[in-house]
Amino acid sequence: MEKRSAFIAIVGRPNVGKSSLLNKMLRQKIAIVSSKPQTTRTRIMGVLTENDVQLVFIDTPGLHKPRNSLDKYMLRSVNESVAGVDACVLVVEADSNITEGEKMFAEKFRSLGLPAILAINKTDTLKTKEKLAPQIAELSKLYDFSAVVPCSAQTGEGIDDLKAELRKLSSEGGYMFDEDTLTDQPERVLAAEMIREKLLRLLDKEIPHGTAVFVEKMRERSGSDIIDMDAVIYCERDSHKGIIIGKGGSMLKKIGSYARQDMERFFGCRINLQIWVKVKEDWRNREGILRSLGYDNSDFD
Ligand SMILES: Nc1nc2c(ncn2[C@@H]2O[C@H](COP(=O)(O)OP(=O)(O)OP(=O)(O)O)[C@@H](O)[C@H]2O)c(=O)[nH]1
Ligand SMILES: [Mg+2]
Missing domain, CATH: 3.40.50.300 (P-loop containing nucleotide triphosphate hydrolases)
Structure with missing residues (x-):
């Protein structure tokens, strides 16, 4: 056929x-x-x-x-x-x-x-x-x-x-992609999105909407089935940063642990995940930052 x-x-x-x-x-x-x-x-x-x-x-x-x-x-x-x-x-x-x-x-x-x-x-x-x-x-x-x-x-x-x-x-007219293609999302983006999902689930109201997640490093440790990953959560205010980190780091720990479980299931290996939280004021209105976080309008021009 x-x-x-x-x-x-x-x-x-x-x-x-x-x-x-x-x-x-x-x-x-x-x-x-x-x-x-x-x-x-x-x-x-x-x-x-x-x-x-x-x-x-x-x-x-x-x-x-x-x-x-x-x-x-x-x-x-x-x-x-x-x-x-x-x-x-x-x-x-x-x-x-x-x-x-x-x-x-x-x-x-x-x-x-x-x-x-x-x-x-x-x-x-x-x-x-x-x-x-x-x-x-x-x-x-x-x-x-x-x-x-x-x-x-x-x-x-x-x-x-x-x-x-x-x-x-x-x-x-045939297929557009290989038969085993699943998505165009790079692994780093999939991983960052898994973290953002936990922010949406665990935090109230507007805070997660003001966050962006960026995976800075994703590297397989040689000779093992562990991936070392560094991710940054950007938020808009110091007060939000405090909430995302939580008392004694408890919220960030929860976010990281749920995200890691998802990643381990998806990537089929162990993940060593480190997450930092940084403030970038008003990033949702700053084109340069939007671009650097992957929200890039230039594909459309
Ligand atoms: N009961 C029920 N809930 C659903 C069903 N499909 C999705 N949901 C829930 O609806 C909510 C929104 O689901 P999403 O898939 O994120 O919706 P979306 O349309 O992609 O949302 P945006 O990306 O924000 O536009 C989640 O809480 C889902 O669990 C369904 O068939 N039944
Ligand atoms: Mg959706």
């Missing part, structure tokens, strides 16, 4: 479960997930090669009104992702109202003539499925979706249907 492929952007409002769906479809965790909105900051590519079809997913930051340069970067990265793909998955939460976000995406699909599938995620939270039909009817007025798939990234319900619908949108 001729090999087929498709580039697919996963889009939607913050916190609807875009990254969770990507991980579930790939059966590998490459995108971090948290209960706080605006978890994903960059485009993350994940590749699934199955049944002679290669689906190349682009996970995108949840769309929201930009308040600083980092937000503007995120918004641009969504726009650019949508412009360059064969199809989109618009993710919404079951039992939620239509907002400006969905309307804006529908408008974008229309202007680009882009096929889109509507994924209604978190169906596990519904007590009965009665609410699905009216929600589907409302959303279907926005756009002529190629398919509507109720699903749950948590239980796996509907995930195979979603993949099957996406395969229908693929075209002939």
Whole structure:
């Protein structure tokens, strides 16, 4: 059979479960997930090669009104992702109202003539499925979706249907990447993201949103299966630094130990992780710093 492929952007409002769906479809965790909105900051590519079809997913930051340069970067990265793909998955939460976000995406699909599938995620939270039909009817007025798939990234319900619908949108012409490609994220970035996920999980409110994580060193110790890693957490204020470190270093220890467990599972070896916390005031508005931390708009110019 001729090999087929498709580039697919996963889009939607913050916190609807875009990254969770990507991980579930790939059966590998490459995108971090948290209960706080605006978890994903960059485009993350994940590749699934199955049944002679290669689906190349682009996970995108949840769309929201930009308040600083980092937000503007995120918004641009969504726009650019949508412009360059064969199809989109618009993710919404079951039992939620239509907002400006969905309307804006529908408008974008229309202007680009882009096929889109509507994924209604978190169906596990519904007590009965009665609410699905009216929600589907409302959303279907926005756009002529190629398919509507109720699903749950948590239980796996509907995930195979979603993949099957996406395969229908693929075209002939071979694969874009090697069959065993999983992601375009370098190992250092994956490791830094694992640390940022723990910050989002363990710290309250705005503090994690004002952090960036950078892995400065990642080196295999010769003759052993240990990787030595140095990472820096940048935050915006001295007071935040204190909170991230915690009493007697207790919070930083917890962050490091959870992140290390994830890394050891993913990389399949032991990790010796050292983390420092540094203050860089207002980094989210400083283009030079954004660039040095990997939030680089120049790819888009
Ligand atoms: N109950 C339930 N929770 C889910 C499901 N999918 C995702 N979640 C939860 O929803 C929250 C957000 O998930 P993410 O995957 O980070 O959402 P996102 O859309 O990528 O968010 P941003 O990157 O911030 O735009 C997390 O707490 C997930 O555990 C689901 O199917 N059911
Ligand atoms: Mg995400």
